[in-house]
Each structure stands twice: as structure tokens, then as C-alpha cells.
Amino acid sequence: MTYRIERLNSLLRQEISDLIQRQVKDPRLGTFVSVTAVEISSDLKFAKVYVSRLGTETEKKETLQALASAAGFIRHELGNRMQARRIPELSFRLDETIEKADHVLRLIDRISEEEKAKP
Secondary structure (H helix, E strand, O other), X not given: OOHHHHHHHHHHHHHHHXXXXXXXXXXXXXXXXXXXEEEEOOOOOEEEEEEEOOOOHHHHHHHHHHHHHHHHHHHHHHHHHOOOXXXXXXXXXXXXXXXXXXXXXXXXXXXXXXXXXXX
């Protein structure tokens, strides 16, 4: 990945996160939605936005639906904030790495406790 794309990924992640926290007023978003990563295509036309939200599967689906509904608004606001010729189309995806890491840590803790319990 080129330095330019990496820099644009980082800038988009910060701006989208700020917009979601401060501008998007959808009750389906809940209180804590975190933008974990942004991946822009090499032609700069499309961007995958990975978000994380703690909660039930239903709440996560509602969050993705709310973000999909707000994608046009977010893209418009990005156009106002950024000095770019073209703002990519946004596609929101659920990032479950935090939950997977938590699951692995719990498994390791359980194995560690079982090892300590053995005589």
C-alpha cells in the first residue's frame, strides 16, 4: 500500500469517527461505535469502513443499517471537510477482532486455571 493511501485511510478513519460521534443523530447507533479501520481501493473510488460495537447481534445489525442509511450524509460532510477531488463511496463492515481477541484471552485464562488446579 502506498504512503498516500495509508495517509488517506488514517484521515478518513479520524473524520468518519468524528462525524459518527458528533453529527449522525440516529438512535440505532447506540452510545459506543468505534471506527477501527478504513481501507480505500487503489483507484480511490470505494472505501470499506470497519466499525466495532459491543452489544447483541441485533444491535450490531441495527448499527450497520443506521450507518448505511447515513453513508450519503457522511460522504457529503467528508467532502466539505477534506481537500480531496473525490470522496470514495462508503461501505460499512462489522469488525469483530476485539470480540475474537477477548474470546481467545478467556480461553487462555481457562486453560491457565485448569493447569494450576492440576496436582
